[in-house]
Amino acid sequence: MTIDFSFLARYQDALLMGLGMTLRLTLIAFALGIVWGFVLALLRNSSIAPVRWIAAVYVEFFRGTPVLIQIFWIFYCMPIFLGTDLSNFTAAVLCLTLYGGAIMSETFRAGMKSIGREQYDACHALGLSPWTRATRIVLPQATLRSVPVLLSNGIGIFKESSLVSAIGMMELMFIGTTISNRTGRPVEVFTAVALIYFVVAFPLTRLVTWLEKRILKRFAI
């Protein structure tokens, strides 16, 4: 069979719309996930043991199970608990946020761990309160050191967002599959879809590498 990409021009708008939805899902889940991840990281360092344990179980569970089953669980099971239906958009955002929060909490935790013991001693010597220590010493450094990895986590969410096509969310993957089924030309369609994902994700991975080097150089971490 001959490979001919030209017919895809007709589906340009549909594919772009799909990409738009994918980006929207990614950005919302990324923003919410950062907040949730930071809260989780704080909870995992809590002085109350049960709080630490619950947060740890949560994080391990979301990191230890396939995202696909998390999506099914939220889409099919959550409505039974809540008593109302979830739209597939809400379910998709919720799932990507809960999963993203779990992986990003690990990033924040690593960032917090990397702050040297002597800084805590210095805080003590200067008589800073625990609150001042957390907000003025730990938080700014931990966040700065986490930036490149957080961005990688964001790229991860962008890729995982393709899974929400399984619950009928009309994002890039779903639209690609639909076009492929309708035209019977999977080679062109799936290659194009893969390239669209690549064109977005690849420059971002370069940005991560560049940021890593810059932060390393500037702050000599």
Add this chain to the structure above:
Amino acid sequence: MEYEFQFHYILQAWPVLMEGLKVTVQLTVIANIIALTLGFVIALLVLSKYWLLRAPFALMIELFRCTPVLVQILWFFYCVPILFGIYLAPLPMGILALGINLACFNAEAYRAAIQAVPREQLDAGVALGFSPLQRVRYVVFPHAFRAALPVLITNGITLFQQSALVAIVALSDLMYMGRQVATQSYRPIETYTAVALIYFAISFPVSRVAAWVEQRLDAARA
């Protein structure tokens, strides 16, 4: 909430889920074996002196790392038969797709580890009159494999989880069987919870092993 939990459904469906788990484990183990070897070869090629050897494999790594696994799986299932005339049964095709994906991630882990092999060790290899192949076999590989091991194990667990995606192309793995059971019994909560717990029961202990190996390696270095 008016939902009555009926976990005996899970007991009934247990043999079916185990059938699925067998496929999932098969996929994971064989794909890992492929990726552990192929990944090392790709890493060597990417580190080659010759641009012509380096470029295609560097591109391959980036392509696989920067696109969703789901797209890759669909691509393998629909496009490989048409483009290359290779017709495989679903299971080998799933293994091929996941194996090559993982090989690219492992290649990155190996590459960092190979670059960290001390220069003197290679010089010693030359001084002892090793052929290039012997140097790779006896000097580079043992070093690189040890250093990369924690990342290789973590990648392996990730693949175990990603293998759930083959359910979308109707390969009857744990995820697929779980979905069948959930739809047939109308008990999504019990079924999906059980399936999630099965995945967790396997990946969590292995992730502890990875953490343990990493600690030991750090201790050995210090």
